[in-house]
Amino acid sequence: MINKIIVFFSLIFILFSCQDDSQKRISENKKEIKRKEVIFKNIEKGWVFYDTPITEASEKSIATWNELRMFLAELAQKPKKSIGAFQQKATALSKKAMALNDNVPFNFNQPQLKSRISTLITKVRLLDLFIHLDNIPDKKVTKLVAEINLELVSLQRQMDKIVEKSKIPVEEGEADLLKMMDTARAIPNTPVPNSPVNPNMPRVE
Numbered sequence: 001m002i003n004k005i006i007v008f009f010s011l012i013f014i015l016f017s018c019q020d021d022s023q024k025r026i027s028e029n030k031k032e033i034k035r036k037e038v039i040f041k042n043i044e045k046g047w048v049f050y051d052t053p054i055t056e057a058s059e060k061s062i063a064t065w066n067e068l069r070m071f072l073a074e075l076a077q078k079p080k081k082s083i084g085a086f087q088q089k090a091t092a093l094s095k096k097a098m099a100l101n102d103n104v105p106f107n108f109n110q111p112q113l114k115s116r117i118s119t120l121i122t123k124v125r126l127l128d129l130f131i132h133l134d135n136i137p138d139k140k141v142t143k144l145v146a147e148i149n150l151e152l153v154s155l156q157r158q159m160d161k162i163v164e165k166s167k168i169p170v171e172e173g174e175a176d177l178l179k180m181m182d183t184a185r186a187i188p189n190t191p192v193p194n195s196p197v198n199p200n201m202p203r204v205e
Helices: 002-046 056-061 066-076 083-099 111-131 138-167 174-181
Strands: none
Touching: 002 083, 002 138, 056 138, 066 083, 083 111, 111 138
């Protein structure tokens, strides 16, 4: 009889323990769902990109610079509904940003602009990295969006500077001076192979 009572109370204890565990899991799940909703709302609110050219040079260049046009078009399409949509968009942006470095128009293919493109690519790839973490740092993601916008502004202003500089007339003799300073065009200081040896030249032992 005592054994039956012990078994009965043990079953009741196990039953209540299971109910407690179940309630804890439900409570934790609710908290996790609410946390993800907050993260989604923060990212959705902060996901605002400068997807329109802001300078004359960038506006004209998108007609011929296909990669820049495609990147800005990708920025213009804001994801909706879920974090997964934002993750897919970040990956697409990362691919489009990396393509910017491949076909830079000849007039913009300068170190000042290339360095800005590299910085922009780094920021976009970081955005793609952070938004794919298990615990998404939403504040870091929205901060990166703002930093990408700043890099876009810097890139387009540099494009304007290059265009304005190209309009300045070259002074007489400046082109020749630049050619002389170009080390790639310099005459190599090495003897020409198979050149005839001057018999009067003293030999060095």
